[in-house]
Amino acid sequence: xxxxxxxxxxxxxxxxxxxxxxxxxxxxxxxxxxxxxxxxxxxxxxxxxxxxxxxxxxxxxxxxxxxxxxxxxxxxxxxxxxxxxxxxxxxxxxxxxxxxxxxxxxxxxxxxxxxxxxxxxxxxxxxxxxxxxxxxxxxxxxxxxxxxxxxxxxxxxxxxxxxxxxxxxxxxxxxxxxxxxxxxxxxxxxxxxxxxxxxxxxxxxxxxxxxxxxxxxxxxxxxxxxxxxxxxxxxxxxxxxxxxxxxxxxxxxxxxxxxxxxxxxxxxxxxxxxxxxxxxxxxxxxxxxxxxxxxxxxxxxxxxxxxxxxxxxxxxxxxxxxxxxxxxxxxxxxxxxxxxxxxxxxxxxxxxxxxxxxxxxxxxxxxxxxxxxxxxxxxxxxxxxxxxxxxxxxxxxxxxxxxxxxxxxxxxxxxxxxxxxxxxxxxxxxxxxxxxxxxxxxxxxxxxxxxxxxxxxxxxxxxxxxxxxxxxxxxxxxxxxxxxxxxxx
Amino acid sequence: xxxxxxxxxxxxxxxxxxxxxxxxxxxxxxxxxxxxxxxxxxxxxxxxxxxxxxxxxxxxxxxxxxxxxxxxxxxxxxxxxxxxxxxxxxxxxxxxxxxxxxxxxxxxxxxxxxxxxxxxxxxxxxxxxxxxxxxxxxxxxxxxxxx
Numbered sequence: 001x002x003x004x005x006x007x008x009x010x011x012x013x014x015x016x017x018x019x020x021x022x023x024x025x026x027x028x029x030x031x032x033x034x035x036x037x038x039x040x041x042x043x044x045x046x047x048x049x050x051x052x053x054x055x056x057x058x059x060x061x062x063x064x065x066x067x068x069x070x071x072x073x074x075x076x077x078x079x080x081x082x083x084x085x086x087x088x089x090x091x092x093x094x095x096x097x098x099x100x101x102x103x104x105x106x107x108x109x110x111x112x113x114x115x116x117x118x119x120x121x122x123x124x125x126x127x128x129x130x131x132x133x134x135x136x137x138x139x140x141x142x143x144x145x146x147x148x149x150x151x152x153x154x155x156x157x158x159x160x161x162x163x164x165x166x167x168x169x170x171x172x173x174x175x176x177x178x179x180x181x182x183x184x185x186x187x188x189x190x191x192x193x194x195x196x197x198x199x200x201x202x203x204x205x206x207x208x209x210x211x212x213x214x215x216x217x218x219x220x221x222x223x224x225x226x227x228x229x230x231x232x233x234x235x236x237x238x239x240x241x242x243x244x245x246x247x248x249x250x251x252x253x254x255x256x257x258x259x260x261x262x263x264x265x266x267x268x269x270x271x272x273x274x275x276x277x278x279x280x281x282x283x284x285x286x287x288x289x290x291x292x293x294x295x296x297x298x299x300x301x302x303x304x305x306x307x308x309x310x311x312x313x314x315x316x317x318x319x320x321x322x323x324x325x326x327x328x329x330x331x332x333x334x335x336x337x338x339x340x341x342x343x344x345x346x347x348x349x350x351x352x353x354x355x356x357x358x359x360x361x362x363x364x365x366x367x368x369x370x371x372x373x374x375x376x377x378x379x380x381x382x383x384x385x386x387x388x389x390x391x392x393x394x395x396x397x398x399x400x401x402x403x404x405x406x407x408x409x410x411x412x413x414x415x416x417x418x419x420x421x422x423x424x425x426x427x428x429x430x431x432x433x434x435x436x437x438x439x440x441x442x443x444x445x446x447x448x449x450x451x452x453x454x455x456x457x458x459x460x461x462x463x464x465x466x467x468x469x470x471x472x473x474x475x476x477x478x479x480x481x482x483x484x485x486x487x488x489x
Numbered sequence: 490x491x492x493x494x495x496x497x498x499x500x501x502x503x504x505x506x507x508x509x510x511x512x513x514x515x516x517x518x519x520x521x522x523x524x525x526x527x528x529x530x531x532x533x534x535x536x537x538x539x540x541x542x543x544x545x546x547x548x549x550x551x552x553x554x555x556x557x558x559x560x561x562x563x564x565x566x567x568x569x570x571x572x573x574x575x576x577x578x579x580x581x582x583x584x585x586x587x588x589x590x591x592x593x594x595x596x597x598x599x600x601x602x603x604x605x606x607x608x609x610x611x612x613x614x615x616x617x618x619x620x621x622x623x624x625x626x627x628x629x630x631x632x633x634x635x636x
Binding site: 295 | 501503504507510557585586587588589607608609610611612614615
C-alpha cells in the first residue's frame with residue numbers, strides 16, 4: 001500500500017523541529033551565560049568605582065569635613081556624583097546629612113558606607129560617615145537590551161538555518177526517498193529489470209554516499225528476485241509438465257481400465273454362454289450313453305454274459321462320474337460369478353446345520369463333533385454355506401475309516417486377526433502334496449478309496465478369495481489335517 | 490384313457506427314444522405326440538402348418554417341453570401358448586438338461602406348472618418320468634375335465 005504524503009515531509013519537519021529546539025536551548029544557555037558574565041563585569045566596574053572612592057576621594061572629603069570647609073566638600077561630592085552610575089552621595093554626622101549631591105532613589109541601588117576619619121596627634125578619630133549610592137538601573141537596562149538583541153538575532157539565525165536545512169534535507173534526502181518509495185511500490189515481475197536513477201548531480205567514486213548503497217542494494221535485490229522468479233517459473237513449468245503427464249497417464253489408464261472392463265465383461269459373457277452350453281450340451285450325450293447302456297442291459301441282458309454286463313456297468317459308471325464332474329465344474333464357475341451379499345453369519349449354527357444335513361442326506365455315519373459356540377463372520381450366507389459343506393464333508397470323508405474320529409470347528413486369534421479352523425484326526429496328508437490340495441480336479445486319493453471329484457477345496461478357496469480371505473492347510477499322514485482360514489486380511 | 494394325449498417336445502432323437510422308453514416302462518400307455526421343434530409344437534396345438542385341419546378341441550393333458558429347441562425355443566413356446574386362451578390352461582412341464590437359475594425363474598414367470606431337470610443317471614431319469622406321468626396323467630385333475 002502506497003500512502004501519498006503530498007509535499008509535506010514529516011521527516012524534514014521533525015529534523016527542523018529538533019534542530020530548532022536544540023539550537024534555541026543552546027542559544028538561551030549561551031545568552032544567559034553571556035548576560036551573567038556581563039552582569040558580573042558591570043558589578044565589578046561599580047565596585048571598582050566604589051574602591052576608587054575609598055582611595056581617591058575619602059581623604060579629601062575627610063579633610064574638608066574636619067576643616068568644615070563646606071564649599072570644598074560640596075565640590076568634592078559633586079565630582080563624586082559625576083562618576084558613572086553614582087546616584088547619590090551623602091556625608092552624615094550622627095545620622096544627620098551634612099552635605100549631599102545627586103538625587104536619592106530607592107530602587108535598583110547598591111550603596112556603601114565609608115567611615116570618615118581624621119588623624120589628630122597620631123590618634124585616629126571618626127568624624128562622620130559617607131554613603132555612596134550607586135544606581136543599578138543602567139546595568140539592568142543594558143543587560144535587558146543585550147538580552148533582546150541576542151534573542152532576536154539568535155531567533156532569526158535559527159529560523160534561517162532551519163529553513164535552509166529543510167531545503168537541503170529535501171533536496172539531498174527526502175525527494176530521493178520519495179522516488180525510491182515510488183519505484184519500490186511500482187516494482188513488479190513485469191518491470192523488474194528497470195533501473196532506478198536518482199535526479200542528482202553526477203559524482204565520482206570518491207563521493208559515494210548512502211543513496212548509492214541503497215541503489216546498489218536495490219539493484220541486487222532486483223537481480224536476486226529475477227533469478228528466484230526464473231527458478232520458480234522453471235519449477236512451475238516442470239510441475240505443469242508433470243501434471244500434464246499425470247493427466248495423460250490417467251486418461252490412458254482409464255482407457256485401459258475401460259478396455260479391460262469391456263474385455264472382462266465379454267469374457268464373462270462368453271464364460272456364461274460356455275457354462276450354459278456345457279451344462280446342456282455335454283450332459284445330453286452322457287444321458288444317451290447311460291440311458292442306452294441301461295436299455296441294453298435291461299432289454300437285451302440275456303444275450304450278454306457277466307463280462308458284458310460288467311463292461312456295460314463300467315460305461316454307466318464312467319458316464320455318471322462325468323456327469324458329477326460337469327456339475328461340480330459348473331458349480332465352481334458359478335461361485336466365481338455369484339453376486340455377494342455380505343451379512344453377519346453365525347458360523348457355529350451353520351456348522352451344526354451342515355453336520356445334520358450330511359448325516360441325514362449323505363448317509364454319513366455319526367462322528368463326534370466339537371463346534372465352538374459364537375463363531376461369527378461377515379460374508380455371503382449362500383457361499384459360506386457351500387464352504388462349510390465342503391470343509392465338513394472333506395473332514396468327515398477322511399475321518400470315516402479311523403477308530404476314534406473327532407472333528408472340531410473353532411477359531412483363534414493370530415497376529416491380531418481371527419483365524420477359523422476345521423480340524424480332523426483322520427488319515428491326513430503328506431505336506432509334500434499341500435500345493436495340490438486346493439487345485440480343481442486335484443486329488444490325493446483314488447476315487448475308489450474316497451469318492452469325490454477334487455473340486456471341493458478349490459471351491460472353498462475360491463469362496464474365501466471372493467471374501468478377501470485365504471485358506472491354508474497342515475496335515476500329517478495318519479494324524480489328521482487342519483484347515484485354517486480368514487475372511488478379510 | 491385313450492383320449493389323454495401327452496405332447497413331447499424334444500429335438501434330440503436319443504432323448505425322445507429314452508423318454509418314450511421310460512414312459513412305456515412306467516406303464517403309461519397314453520398316446521404320445523412328438524414335436525421335434527418349437528414351431529411344430531405350436532402347429533400341433535393351434536392346428537396350423539403340417540397339422541392344419543387337426544381338431545384342436547382335443548388338446549394334450551400334459552406337455553413335456555424341452556428348453557433348447559430349433560426354430561422356436563421352449564420358453565417362447567411356453568409364452569405363446571400361455572398367451573392364447575385355447576391353450577393358456579394346459580399343464581406344461583419343462584423337461585430339460587439345463588439347471589440354470591435364470592431358466593428356472595423365467596419358466597415359472599411364464600407360468601410353467603413344473604420344472605424337471607433330466608438326470609444323467611438313467612435310473613433317476615426313468616424314475617422322474619414315471620413320477621411325472623403318474624402325477625399328471627393319473628393324480629392331477631386338469632381344468633377341462635369337468636365335462
